[in-house]
Amino acid sequence: MASLAPTFGRGAMTNSWTDIKNTDLVVIMGGNAAEAHPCGFKWVTEAKAKRGAKLIVVDPRFTRSAAVADFYAPIRQGTDIAFLLGVINYLISNDKIQWEYTKAFTNASYIVKEGFGYADGLFTGYDEAKRDYDRSTWEHEFDENGYVKTDPTLAHPRTVWQLLKKHVATYTPEMVERICGTPKAKFLKVAEMIGETSKPDKVMTSMYALGWTQHSKGSQNIRGMAMIQLLLGNMGMRGGGMNALRGHSNIQGLTDLGLMSNLIPGYLNMPVEAEVDFAKYMGTRGFKPLQPGQMSFWQNYKKFFVSFQKSMWGDAATKDNDWAYDYLPKLDVPGYDILRAFDMMAQGKMNGYFCQGFNPLQSFPNRAKSLAALSKLKFLVVMDPLETETARFWENHGEINNVNPKDIQTEVFSLPATCFAEDEGSLTNSSRLLQWHWPGGDAPGQAKSDVWIMSQLWLRLKALYEKEGGAFPDPILKLRWPYKDTNEATPEEIAREINGSALETLYDPADASKVLLEKGKQLPGFAVLRDDGSTTCGNWIYSGCFTEAGNMMARRDNSERDDWGNHPGWAFSWPANRRILYNRASADVSGKAWDPKRKLIEWDGAKWAGYDIPDIAPASKPDVVMPFIMNPEGVSRLWVRGMMRDGPFPVHYEPFESPIPNVLNAKIRGNPVSRIFPGDLAALGTSDKFPYAATTYRLTEHFHFWTKHVRVNAMLQPEAFVEISEQLGAEKGIAKGDWVRVSSARGFIKAKAVVTKRIKPMICDGKTVHVVGIPIHYGFIGAARPGFGTNTLTPFVGDANIETPEFKAFLVNVERIDSGPAIA
């Protein structure tokens, strides 16, 4: 999501699952939808069966998605950027550009500041010691009014267009083959099929997931495709879009609610130390439009922020105390992501850990480091519906969890929680859809809802502060707690609070005599939010989910107009029940649909109207207000200024562990600005000892580490395995069903061998590269056979922008062995 927001303005799947049926071409790259999203994949099947749509799969393995694809092309993991920039090079060279769209709706014509440059794999401003850029040259040229200078002819040598053309010229089909191992003919076939959708009446959808995010340059992988979709004019279109498929049913909800150390709900930022007061914090958040007449919707930031503060601290958040700005923690580092947290823990700098609904011992890279880190904690609290390996990390399970309980002093508290089927609430799926659900059964034993547990924690903390005082008790003591039963808020109360309500009667700003909303009423949506403390709203993007009309998330009207798959009466989609983001871009500059068969919204001379909620103020003149309203430019960004740490354009870098050196810039290892802690740098392996390119993934039969508890799922895929090619099997004397030992610089696992035609060796830079595929689902608890954690092998380094670990590309060795794990 750290790539979609800098490109388009919002970090979310742009279209909906059901909209995929409207496409002409599906590209699955950086994901395996049939495997990991089988239910959503039905819409691909629909598009194929009903529209004759084509499906392309690009993946190191011939996957379940590839099994039903029209065209499959192999690619070495970790080289997606070379492939995607190769596609852009093809599109430009072969004039497969939706020109009118590109010129009007992207920043192609924007002029970049003098001094910005790119050479030898690096942009200007690189500081090797800091592994960071000084990004001051990554900016546009502005005129005297503060608007970006443009050259609509695109001829100026410093337009984004000219820079892009130059930047991608390296990535010829030959270079793509050399880096990616994709045979040139196959690459060209994919590029040609993609290029066809530059026609205004053809669209392509991109479906991707963790195959793109779990890399040290994950955000830039996604940028590569986002740029392609812009050049083809596929954004904002029915059947188009960048469709980020989420790995958990509610992980979209997690980011929307800001459950990250550097976020506040609704993609607001947690203040940093340097932002000592509210004025300073707001000082960099003016979001003045960079072109005349643009909406620049983040100009409303203060309304969202103040309303959030009111939802947190109610009457204690006043104008005089800057809406309780001081109550918010201030970050001393960019963020306490999981890698940093576990590194601190390993160093003894973090003593207690709350683990709510996840299983880090199985999920985080370099399992040995996680074990050592957890062993240093004073206490660990695990809230989970299932028994997790994390909660039992101190147990010895032979080779697969080789610890000595005597040496571990960590006190572990296991708090059994309800699961999704035992409580009420909403889940937000990939397509931003908030769907209410009801309990299907009672919770077993002593299990309590997460809300009850969190409520009790706060009540007890509050009692302690009241009794003992403290350095700064106010944020805890003055928390707004408007729930009927003090002991436990109901899901409905929380949902109403997130939606927000009027704290005072709201009058129309244009006509002070007109009442918009009476005091105490639920807000109809974020449009009525105020920055004067008269509204409260827990998460502005969710506003509209629980209005005076009731719980919009509980709606179950699945009718659709003209069979086009939007279902506006089914649940609630943020923002404002809009189903396709940037839908104003489905029409040309004058406001007419690019494709009359794919009408979404059109300008009727006075307003925007059509099939979806317009993603623009309804009265916005079509030739003035541009479609990407979240960006101060009004247009989307092919070149993202200083908004991403690793560059305004994507660049091909090898994974930190790679079977071949970076053929473009041999000196650069990995992403030059990815953060890597000293100990973890030392724990990286090289191809002389670990010659094979490994990747990890899920299987349809399982969901992470949950379903190994379920007997049926356990039976369907009972035992840990790794996949290798027939060629590697022959070379190493490994047959189907043999035991193998797979090792990396960080440890080893033992698993069964699946020797398959679906993995084939690739030739990269003249060298044969063997791929080793490793599913993730096994552990030492559950109904499935006990197995090693795949994360024993993976490196402790993450994406430069968001720190998602590089699970998808690393190095291993593989040996045949005579027997499986020794389990105590």
Added chain:
Amino acid sequence: MATSSVPSTLEIVRKSATKGGITGALQPSANEVAKLIDVSKCIGCKACQSACLEWNDKVEPVGINHGVYDNPIDLTENSFTVMRFTEWDNPMTGDLEWLIRKDGCMHCADPGCLAACPSPGAIVQYANGIVDFDSDNCIGCGYCVKGCPFNVPRISKVEVKATKCTLCVDRVGVGQGPACAKACPTQAITFGTKEAMKKQADTRIADLKSRGYDQAGLYDPPGVGGTHVMYVLHHADQPQIYANLPKDPHISRVVQAWKGIGKIGGLGLIGLAAVAGFVHHAVMGANRVTAEDEKKGAKVQEDQV
């Protein structure tokens, strides 16, 4: 849900080893039902396997990985359906194809199991074409296994009864489709009248042909009178590549002989044999199945396929 409405009456038209119960083929009728398995839409997720176990309340033990995705590795007394994964290099295109076929009872119009069954009423066929086993009447002899051209029935070790897919006759009887079809996320499995399923197959075959699968077609083999489980195959000219789906299945001559003209004489011979057997048993003791016998049995089975 593509399951179209089907008649839910369950009128038995044939019974195994019952006088007048096995003569003549199933009369084609508008009431015939079928499950259509579109191999070209299948992603091998095994939701059908899972739904089958859940609906039939069966427990399959947690096994091991055999070096392939198939699990369990074969049909069992509990698993009435399994996905069979085949990695096939297409010699025409040079491309790999991953063929995933859901295996299970085909519900033949002319069922070899029913023909082979010696126990009255242990196997029945309904007017809608569904072939079902009645465990109350089953003696667990395993003749149905030998009689099946698709090698489908399995004999439970504990109850000593034959088991197989019932086409969810208990669901169909109340107007529902089979559990596997309900669970299938891509509608690779659909259910309806045989006529409707054939029509649906036609549109799928046209789509596959438009994508270059010139030999796409419907698998509804005439050698067994057609089936009530049909496949859409991308390569209908080579069903064998789909984990040995038989190209021209028919009821084995042995079964035909045993149930046909041979039966009358055979019954007399059985009487004689029973007497001889009793004498033999009394004198020599019980028979043991030798490895050689097992091999021969397997050979017979292969010959039938």
